[in-house]
Amino acid sequence: MLVYIPDGTEEKQALVRTTHLCIAAHQDDIEFMAYAPIAECFGKRDKWFCGVVVTDGAGSPRSGLYADYTDEQMKAIRIEEQKKAGMLGEYGALYLLGHPSKQVKNKNDKEIIKELVDILKATKPKYVYLHNFADKHETHVATALKAILALRELNADEQPEKVYGCEVWRNLDWLNDDEKVYLDCSAHPNLSRALSSVFDSQIAGGKRYDLAAEGRRLANATFSESHACDTFNMLNYAMDLTPLIKDISLDIADYVDGFISRFQKNVRNKIRTLQW
DSSP, rough: EEEOOTTTHEEEEEEETEEEEEEESSTTTTHOOHHHHHHTTTTTTSSSEEEEEEEEOOTTOOOGGGTTTOOHHHHHHHHHHHHHHOOOTTTTTEEEEEEOOOHHTTTTTHHHHHHHHHHHHHHHHHEEEETTOOSSOHHHHHHHHHHHHHHHHGGGGGGGGEEEEOSSSOTTTTTTTEEEEEEEEEEOOHHHHHHHHHHHHHHTTTOOOHHHHHHHHHHHHHHTSSSSSSSOOOOEEEEEEEEHHHHHSOOHHHHHHHHHHHHHHHHHHHHHHHHH
């Protein structure tokens, strides 16, 4: 585990100032799924963002300049890219856990859960941002599962106020409007672009995540409301996962299925109402 403190503050002091924390699977996921809290904390001294990257980045696609890089070389490159993002975004702290994806997806693995419990106890964030459980990337879902299990191990007075599941490898525009969490990404558009552009190994490797993330935010902002002018310039959606830590008896799959079922009911009822 590597802990990076961009401003050089002593580690314990840097961690306890955390207010917003994101637990993500890969390098660059944080910047795409949790830009809203990064921007909210940017330049503030009473709000601090902390990022946690669980995997080592070894399996990332590569071409061009990076075509012949080994997994070990890619891991080193991705660590440096993530640290650059932490510096640019003025993160209070950044954890790089460095686990292979197969370990994250191993349902019998307890090591990562224990690490996350320790991180959550050290930082005591008010808000936590995770991958959402409708994401199509297996490592993202596995990371979110381990994070929820870690959050469930905390005492009530150690738990965050809110836990959100954010967009990366699937949009959340399908959620019913009254169940969407709106994450305003409008602030500091120059910072947003700079953070996305840091991950050159992915962009040069043939994946224009920078353009795709900005395009999604623009689309969400415009299509969020059909009968009013735009309220946001840039917008991400999230799913409220807080009930999963407040009531540990809730089954995660059933909880997420509830969102899907209510969306299905909404669509059917609209058709039935308008059908002649």
